[in-house]
Amino acid sequence: MGLHFIDYWGYPSALDVTQGDREMDVQTLQLKSVAYRKTILEIIKQSGAGHTAGSLSCTDILNVLYNHVLNVDPDNFADPNRDRYIQSKGHSVEALYTVLADRGFYSREALATLNKYKSKFIGHPTRKVHGIEQNTGALGHGLSIAVGTAIAAKKDGRSYRVYTLLGDGELAEGSSWEASMTAAHYQLDNLVVIIDRNTLQITGRTEEVSSLEPLEDKFRAFGYAVRHVDGNDIPALIQIFEQVPFVPHKPNLIIAHTVKGKGISFMEDTVKWHHRVPTDEEFAKAIEELELAEVKLKAAV
Amino acid sequence: MELGKPNQDIFATTLLDLAQNDPTILVVTSDSRGSGKLVPFGQMLPNQIVEVGIAEQNLVGVSAGLASTGKKVFAVSPACFLTTRALEQIKNDVAYSNNPVRIIGISAGVSYGALGSTHHSLHDFAALRTINNIDILAPADNFETRQAVLAAMHHPRPLYFRFGKRPVYDLHAPDTIFQIGKAIRLREGRDVTFIASGETVARAMLAALHLEEAGITCRVLSMHTLKPFDSEAVIQAARETHAIITVEEHSVFGGLGEACASILMQRGLVVPFKIVGIPDEDTVTGSQSEIFDHYGISAEGLATTARTLLQVEQSS
Numbered sequence: 116m117g118l119h120f121i122d123y124w125g126y127p128s129a130l131d132v133t134q135g136d137r138e139m140d141v142q143t144l145q146l147k148s149v150a151y152r153k154t155i156l157e158i159i160k161q162s163g164a165g166h167t168a169g170s171l172s173c174t175d176i177l178n179v180l181y182n183h184v185l186n187v188d189p190d191n192f193a194d195p196n197r198d199r200y201i202q203s204k205g206h207s208v209e210a211l212y213t214v215l216a217d218r219g220f221y222s223r224e225a226l227a228t229l230n231k232y233k234s235k236f237i238g239h240p241t242r243k244v245h246g247i248e249q250n251t252g253a254l255g256h257g258l259s260i261a262v263g264t265a266i267a268a269k270k271d272g273r274s275y276r277v278y279t280l281l282g283d284g285e286l287a288e289g290s291s292w293e294a295s296m297t298a299a300h301y302q303l304d305n306l307v308v309i310i311d312r313n314t315l316q317i318t319g320r321t322e323e324v325s326s327l328e329p330l331e332d333k334f335r336a337f338g339y340a341v342r343h344v345d346g347n348d349i350p351a352l353i354q355i356f357e358q359v360p361f362v363p364h365k366p367n368l369i370i371a372h373t374v375k376g377k378g379i380s381f382m383e384d385t386v387k388w389h390h391r392v393p394t395d396e397e398f399a400k401a402i403e404e405l406e407l408a409e410v411k412l413k414a415a416v
Numbered sequence: 417m418e419l420g421k422p423n424q425d426i427f428a429t430t431l432l433d434l435a436q437n438d439p440t441i442l443v444v445t446s447d448s449r450g451s452g453k454l455v456p457f458g459q460m461l462p463n464q465i466v467e468v469g470i471a472e473q474n475l476v477g478v479s480a481g482l483a484s485t486g487k488k489v490f491a492v493s494p495a496c497f498l499t500t501r502a503l504e505q506i507k508n509d510v511a512y513s514n515n516p517v518r519i520i521g522i523s524a525g526v527s528y529g530a531l532g533s534t535h536h537s538l539h540d541f542a543a544l545r546t547i548n549n550i551d552i553l554a555p556a557d558n559f560e561t562r563q564a565v566l567a568a569m570h571h572p573r574p575l576y577f578r579f580g581k582r583p584v585y586d587l588h589a590p591d592t593i594f595q596i597g598k599a600i601r602l603r604e605g606r607d608v609t610f611i612a613s614g615e616t617v618a619r620a621m622l623a624a625l626h627l628e629e630a631g632i633t634c635r636v637l638s639m640h641t642l643k644p645f646d647s648e649a650v651i652q653a654a655r656e657t658h659a660i661i662t663v664e665e666h667s668v669f670g671g672l673g674e675a676c677a678s679i680l681m682q683r684g685l686v687v688p689f690k691i692v693g694i695p696d697e698d699t700v701t702g703s704q705s706e707i708f709d710h711y712g713i714s715a716e717g718l719a720t721t722a723r724t725l726l727q728v729e730q731s732s
């Protein structure tokens with residue numbers, strides 16, 4: 116395919132400049148999102164498999180969480196007081212692996228082994244990889260685990276928060292609603308549930324496959340304090356996370372309105388990119404778009 | 417043999433004793449504290465019980481999250497629901513993620529008797545044996561139950577226990593050594609070995625007594641651990657006795673019997689062999705005891721099976 120994977124790591128990006136720095140300005144985080152999207156595409160292209168569009172839709176959420184919100188880093192990962200992030204939509208693992216590499220949990224070069232024979236970088240989150248809290252991949256599991264972890268914090272009088280990211284299509288899994296009942300019952304205001312509301316799932320629009328709306332009403336009825344945010348808007352994400360807890364004694368739920376395939380014009384809001392791997396031509400075009408975005412951002416700075 | 421208490425009563429009282437001195441012990445229930453004899457636990461240690469309502473998938477997921485923070489978590493629910501509805505959570509959130517939850521299947525096997533197949537767990541050994549990183553125990557009596565709970569406190573991996581709801585006979589001397597993964601020899605004999613698990617061990621013991629009156633001596637093994645499996649005990653039985661009969665409160669497919677058969681075949685050991693359990697059919701209506709009797713898990717039934725096997729051996 117004419118690609119030399121390691122060469123692509125050489126692209127100048129915000130990653131090299133800002134790694135490990137938690138207090139970042141918005142522009143830096145925006146540059147990071149561009150760099151993350153590049154890396155996501157690179158590792159999916161390199162491995163020949165991956166969940167492209169879903170990783171791109173949640174990139175900004177993970178960026179803000181790991182670079183602005185969570186008190187998690189490679190050195191404190193065994194600390195019982197660390198915040199927890201559990202990715203229930205495990206298939207978007209490429210975004211998570213990329214952000215954790217940037218946070219210094221392992222080298223970015225290690226991601227070249229994604230999905231390869233004997234690699235620890237499996238196509239869904241695994242605790243074999245430093246920085247991953249829970250093995251996920253089967254949908255409808257993350258919320259219950261997050262609820263249990265949040266109950267433990269309450270019992271132990273610890274102040275950490277538990278964040279979990281769910282796909283919108285995933286909400287058809289009944290276990291998510293079982294877990295929601297428990298979250299409200301135990302008044303888990305230390306639990307932050309984020310819905311990656313990109314409105315698409317593998318078959319098509321969520322509303323055509325199995326209607327979710329009125330989603331806010333459902334979550335409110337289950338006892339959450341619900342907020343909406345543009346899930347691809349860095350300043351808006353920063354602002355919404357800073358408002359947690361939204362209401363004392365209520366679990367927090369953020370409906371993050373995102374665009375599946377965000378950042379790449381021909382992937383955006385398109386069902387076929389759920390787990391499609393770009394051709395050489397598509398890949399080159401995508402990288403070109405991201406480089407242009409990077410140039411524009413730097414010019415703005 | 418004297419009649420003891422139901423194993424799940426012993427589980428509950430043992431756990432309460434331990435939990436009073438260890439606040440990291442948590443029980444998670446799905447509206448199942450009554451069946452699990454955990455009402456006193458909830459009354460005495462309300463901060464150490466987490467109720468999730470009738471939601472077994474959530475029960476196991478929540479337990480996994482709790483266990484990930486270092487709690488010693490016992491997820492208690494009827495075995496029939498826990499190991500089917502929540503099987504994916506057991507596989508992924510507990511076993512694969514290595515969150516060392518102790519999964520407690522109460523009213524297991526055909527304990528619920530006439531309530532029917534919805535309430536029977538005759539598949540749990542088979543389902544869980546194929547899942548990596550979860551050990552499986554089926555204690556036979558009150559002694560084994562108590563020892564198993566004590567052993568679970570320091571067990572490094574996820575565990576599944578199954579307990580019945582009927583009183584069981586005491587089979588062991590108090591000084592018996594209990595070790596997860598090691599069968600206990602309850603009785604020695606040369607002719608037949610009964611390898612039994614859980615609440616069928618007492619039936620095997622009764623059969624052994626019955627056969628001894630006719631001059632047929634029996635070894636009886638309590639195979640309380642299905643995984644890790646004590647292969648050596650099975651191999652010894654094949655080498656030192658003339659026939660092997662496995663007995664389980666489980667489908668004849670995928671459980672204790674087939675585990676033993678697999679070991680014998682792969683070692684090239686051929687002995688007269690019979691798997692006694694619940695056959696692949698619509699289970700007969702009745703109490704646990706009536707169902708056992710119906711399928712030959714009785715002193716008379718097992719004795720007949722033993723005689724038949726020995727006759728086959730003599731005629732071959």
